[in-house]
Amino acid sequence: MLRRILSCSILAGAAAFGVYWWLTAVPAMPAVTAPAHAPDLANGQTTFNAGGCSSCHAVPGQPDRFKLGGGLAIPSPFGTFYAPNISPDPADGIGRWTEAQFVTAVTKGISPEGTHYFPAFPYTSYAHARPEDIADLFAYLKTLPPVSGKVRDHDVPFPFNIRRNIGIWKLLFMDDEPFKPDAARSAQWNRGAYLVNGLGHCAECHSPRNFLGGIMASQRFAGGPNMEGEGFVPNITPKGIGDWSEKDIAYFLETGDMPDGDSAGGSMVRVIKNTSQLSPGDRAAIANYLKSLPPVDGPPRPKKAAKDGDKS
Structure with missing residues (x-):
């Protein structure tokens, strides 16, 4: 009897872990791409300003809002997050990213390495943006000065530091439907x-x-x-x-x-x-x-x- 209970408990635990692993996995999806078009740098600049990129990603303590080396501390009830370097630096920023990787990161919250980003990065809102606007933003960012320097790791305690858990969070709270204009407005x-x-x-x-x-x-x-x-x-x-x-x-x-x-x-x-x-x-x-x-x-x-x- 005891052996049967133990076996059932192991099977139930394995099943629960399997469901968790499935729910938290990064979906196997192709990278999000924008329609083929010539980059519009003016629109990229508008997207940069509308998206508030410099508010979080400009290096703190200096006046140049175009030095996007990151480092700003973003406190929250779940720990402190640090805005990353999104300058075109090839080693420490996004200089080696492709357009598709950038659009996927901004609209889906998925890194080029295939991991979930924490939602301190407001991709839950950016998900409603047009891919071509984000592609223009990427082109605009590449015109800005590269800034060297890695940003420190987030200071987030267990269990909030487990990125796989964000998969469940996205299922609960992320609406990634693109914006649809209201014809009546x-x-x-x-x-x-x-x-x-x-x-x-x-x-x-x-x-x-x-x-x-x-x-x-x-x-x-x-x-x-x-x-x-x-x-x-x-x-x-x-x-x-x-x-x-x-x-x-x-x-x-x-x-x-x-x-x-x-x-x-x-x-x-x-x-x-x-x-x-x-x-x-x-x-x-x-x-x-x-x-x-x-x-x-x-x-x-x-x-x-x-x-x-x-x-x-």
Whole structure:
């Protein structure tokens, strides 16, 4: 009897491990390729700015946003991630990558070595981008200065450091359907939807997340605790910015100045450096789309601690 129980336990364990191995494997899929076309460097630059590449990948502590040697620490509840070198350096950056490897990495979260990237890299949003835009981005990156230097490994404890587990995370939280324009909406609205949900990856910061780090779909764009540490990310649905006009939003994306006279702070400062480089038409499209969102209540902000002088 004991032997039978032991045999059944071993078989059940082996079956469970087999299911885990299958669910967490990188899918056997061909590399994602863009339609054959001549690289459009101007569009690549627009994609670079819309995607906020320099916000994370520029070398910290120096003013040149085109030195993409990486190294920025990105804290999270799961550990600290370090943005990699995406300069065209052939040894330490992406100088030896092919276009197909780059497009696959950005839209599928799969490395050239065939491993899952951690979703601190917002490929869950970039997955909605057009492959040809990402191909143009790759061509543009190759025009930037190579930066030597390897970035340190992520500081992520067990079990979050097991990359195979990301396979299950992707099954739960990743929607890699390409963006489909809404024929009932204007061209401006569709451009804004594409930028906000795809390249701009606005929901990645402006949405609350569950205990596994997945965006809570019912509160998308409704703000929440800053996953990188202290502070609270604002609600960017009309519930949070309903008194802002489209012009207010577009002006904020250009200058960082708010209608009440305040200005952007924290990591949003880096974002504004990118959105300020977009065309006025793209900033207006983002504003048009954001104003169309339904108002959504986000998590309650924590109450500020009373100052010593205010205590009774």
